Amino acid sequence: MKIHEYQAKEIFAAHGIPVPQGEVAENVADAVAIAEKYGRPVMVKSQVHVGGRGKAGGVQYAENVEAVRVWAQKIIGMDIKGLRVNKVLITEAVDIVTEAYVGIIIDRSTKAAVIMVSAAGGIDIEEVAAKTPEKIHKLAVDPIHGLRAYQARDLASKLYRDMNLIRQAADIIMKLYKVFWAVDASLVEINPLITTPDGKVLAIDAKLNVDDNALYRHKNIAAMRDLDAEEPSEVMAREGDLSFVKLNGNIGCIVNGAGLAMATMDLVKHYGGEPANFLDIGGSSNPQKVLTAMRIILGDPNVRAILINIFGGITRCDDVANGIVMAYEELKPEVPIVVRLTGTNEKEALKILKKINLESGETLDQVVKKAIALSEAENQIAGGAA
Amino acid sequence: MSIIIDKKTKVIVQGITGRDGSFHADQMKKYGTDVVGGVTPGKGGQKVNGIPIFNTMAEAVAATKANTSVIYVPPAYAIDAIYEAADAGVKLIVCITEGVPANDMMPVYHYLKHKGVRLIGPNCPGLISPDKSKVGIMPGTIVKSGPIGVVSRSGTLTYEAIWALTCAGLGQTTCIGIGGDQIIGTNFIDTLAMFEADPATKAVVMIGEIGGSDEEEAAKFIKKSMTKPVVGFIAGRTAPPGKRMGHAGAIISGGSGTAEEKVKAFGAAGIPVAASPTEIPRLIKEVLAAKKKKAVKTPSKTRAAGKKSPAKAKAKPKPKPKPGKTAKKKSR
Numbered sequence: 001m002k003i004h005e006y007q008a009k010e011i012f013a014a015h016g017i018p019v020p021q022g023e024v025a026e027n028v029a030d031a032v033a034i035a036e037k038y039g040r041p042v043m044v045k046s047q048v049h050v051g052g053r054g055k056a057g058g059v060q061y062a063e064n065v066e067a068v069r070v071w072a073q074k075i076i077g078m079d080i081k082g083l084r085v086n087k088v089l090i091t092e093a094v095d096i097v098t099e100a101y102v103g104i105i106i107d108r109s110t111k112a113a114v115i116m117v118s119a120a121g122g123i124d125i126e127e128v129a130a131k132t133p134e135k136i137h138k139l140a141v142d143p144i145h146g147l148r149a150y151q152a153r154d155l156a157s158k159l160y161r162d163m164n165l166i167r168q169a170a171d172i173i174m175k176l177y178k179v180f181w182a183v184d185a186s187l188v189e190i191n192p193l194i195t196t197p198d199g200k201v202l203a204i205d206a207k208l209n210v211d212d213n214a215l216y217r218h219k220n221i222a223a224m225r226d227l228d229a230e231e232p233s234e235v236m237a238r239e240g241d242l243s244f245v246k247l248n249g250n251i252g253c254i255v256n257g258a259g260l261a262m263a264t265m266d267l268v269k270h271y272g273g274e275p276a277n278f279l280d281i282g283g284s285s286n287p288q289k290v291l292t293a294m295r296i297i298l299g300d301p302n303v304r305a306i307l308i309n310i311f312g313g314i315t316r317c318d319d320v321a322n323g324i325v326m327a328y329e330e331l332k333p334e335v336p337i338v339v340r341l342t343g344t345n346e347k348e349a350l351k352i353l354k355k356i357n358l359e360s361g362e363t364l365d366q367v368v369k370k371a372i373a374l375s376e377a378e379n380q381i382a383g384g385a386a
Numbered sequence: 387m388s389i390i391i392d393k394k395t396k397v398i399v400q401g402i403t404g405r406d407g408s409f410h411a412d413q414m415k416k417y418g419t420d421v422v423g424g425v426t427p428g429k430g431g432q433k434v435n436g437i438p439i440f441n442t443m444a445e446a447v448a449a450t451k452a453n454t455s456v457i458y459v460p461p462a463y464a465i466d467a468i469y470e471a472a473d474a475g476v477k478l479i480v481c482i483t484e485g486v487p488a489n490d491m492m493p494v495y496h497y498l499k500h501k502g503v504r505l506i507g508p509n510c511p512g513l514i515s516p517d518k519s520k521v522g523i524m525p526g527t528i529v530k531s532g533p534i535g536v537v538s539r540s541g542t543l544t545y546e547a548i549w550a551l552t553c554a555g556l557g558q559t560t561c562i563g564i565g566g567d568q569i570i571g572t573n574f575i576d577t578l579a580m581f582e583a584d585p586a587t588k589a590v591v592m593i594g595e596i597g598g599s600d601e602e603e604a605a606k607f608i609k610k611s612m613t614k615p616v617v618g619f620i621a622g623r624t625a626p627p628g629k630r631m632g633h634a635g636a637i638i639s640g641g642s643g644t645a646e647e648k649v650k651a652f653g654a655a656g657i658p659v660a661a662s663p664t665e666i667p668r669l670i671k672e673v674l675a676a677k678k679k680k681a682v683k684t685p686s687k688t689r690a691a692g693k694k695s696p697a698k699a700k701a702k703p704k705p706k707p708k709p710g711k712t713a714k715k716k717s718r
Binding site: 126142143243257258262267269280311314343 | 461488490524545568621629662664
């Protein structure tokens with residue numbers, strides 16, 4: 001789960017990482033009030049879950065309260081890479097001497113938290129990694145023994161020469177590592193970590209992603225979820241305990257298992273179609289889940305056909321078939337539905353599907369091709385009507 | 387032959403009184419797995435489907451001489467279950483549980499490594515050696531014994547591939563799901579090395595997906611250290627970046643971990659990649675036929691040394707059983 005910069009900064013500050021003072025506003029009046037309270041130049045920063053906010057014009061310097069009013073007006077409601085800005089962070093502006101990068105990620109190959117630092121901060125770190133990987137210094141921290149102070153100093157010394165700055169940065173790295181574990185982060189990032197003319201090291205941006213699997217023990221962070229910043233269908237899917245990702249195609253997919261769901265989407269594309277979504281109904285077989293899945297997919301106006309692909313193991317095909325029948329009766333879908341149910345209780349499932357005159361296809365390739373053909377026919381009807 | 391599990395595998399089911407645990411304990415037993423006991427704290431002394439329950443792993447292992455544990459407990463308790471199994475002395479732990487926090491897995495991984503215990507998963511369907519043993523949740527009805535090894539990060543997609551193989555008359559030595567999480571106990575290379583060393587395995591199907599670089603590492607390993615042909619499949623070619631596709635580990639982050647990179651790495655290692663799971667049996671038959679042809683053409687002394695570089699093979703002739711052993715050594 002992603003949280004906003006202002007939320008990440010609250011967590012950083014609670015762990016003693018120095019961040020500039022700031023508050024979040026959802027409207028111009030609040031933004032202005034915050035700026036008035038500070039009585040000095042501020043930054044107006046859009047709070048959206050996407051990188052490159054600055055480039056998109058979503059981060060602005062405001063010399064005075066009037067400028068805050070102008071920028072807040074412009075930024076709130078602005079669209080950044082398809083996401084609407086609902087909140088801005090008003091934070092005191094600071095003078096910058098140098099910009100560095102500090103980040104911690106989960107590294108799959110060393111099975112450890114890896115700390116990355118670079119003196120080339122303030123820009124897209126992936127770009128630095130691709131073009132000048134030698135400018136990034138990494139340390140895989142032994143998860144049993146943890147981070148030692150000397151290791152943090154070593155990393156900090158890759159950023160600065162001045163011992164005063166090194167000490168401050170080392171302290172920040174130690175604290176950031178603590179944050180990483182304290183909140184079960186999958187990523188924490190300070191980009192940039194700056195130095196000021198009076199010799200202070202400060203985190204002026206903050207990024208924090210929390211492992212979804214650990215949210216059950218971080219209720220305070222789970223409560224930070226910004227539903228406005230997410231695709232509504234994805235919110236609905238999560239509430240229905242489904243794994244769902246919206247895409248831009250016109251063939252809705254309902255599959256059991258994440259790997260098979262991806263493979264099904266890929267095959268749609270392979271045979272010339274475009275998947276409308278990724279949807280995994282999971283291992284348990286609950287007819288209600290199929291109903292929710294159908295409701296979400298039918299809510300997408302682009303969908304011209306629905307493809308249901310189930311390989312029954314723990315998932316029982318008859319449960320899924322019952323869900324399909326329920327959805328038929330309740331939602332009365334107008335788009336064609338192509339089904340393949342194979343594995344556990346397949347025969348019973350086929351009997352259930354007969355009630356609504358639905359047949360199950362034989363192979364995966366077959367049903368994918370059929371769904372594409374039907375979606376194209378639907379498209380022509382839709383096109384003709386328009 | 388098979389890898390990791392066989393007739394000697396004696397299994398304790400952790401979380402045996404739960405819904406999934408009791409169902410799959412029964413399924414495993416029916417398949418012929420030697421399920422010797424189960425553990426649920428507070429329910430020791432009872433029985434589930436004739437399987438004795440113990441309060442602790444230590445008691446269960448002492449009483450049954452089990453060498454394997456399979457875990458079906460909820461995510462909040464899975465980490466503790468893994469530690470308990472390792473400390474009780476089993477040498478193989480299969481963790482089916484989905485939803486284990488990745489940060490918890492990091493210290494466990496290093497602890498098990500130090501103890502010399504093999505972990506498979508978490509978030510995996512387990513494994514099956516047809517007609518011998520199944521540990522986990524894979525349906526026993528879709529497998530058949532034969533010469534193909536299957537390794538995958540997925541569950542149902544693996545079933546799809548296995549079923550396609552079985553329908554085409556291609557049986558399996560062992561099918562193993564290594565799990566869809568970021569931090570897993572056994573990776574592709576570990577498994578490939580074991581298949582390489584297993585005399586009964588003649589070819590391997592490797593099913594990868596987006597996220598991480600385990601497939602790329604495996605491709606390098608295959609090129610360098612495997613004599614047996616491998617056929618690949620990669621799920622997630624249509625996955626958008628930055629979105630978690632069901633599995634915790636299936637995410638393209640910072641532009642890396644894409645299906646494209648993985649397919650490219652397979653290509654560079656000479657591994658044919660199927661566009662659809664149904665295409666896998668045909669590719670397997672092709673690589674097996676190609677290998678046979680090569681074996682007929684090349685003098686027997688050199689045939690085992692390397693399928694892709696005959697020049698190298700000539701330089702270092704080796705008797706047939708050795709490459710397996712060498713590969714195994716390298717992997718350690």
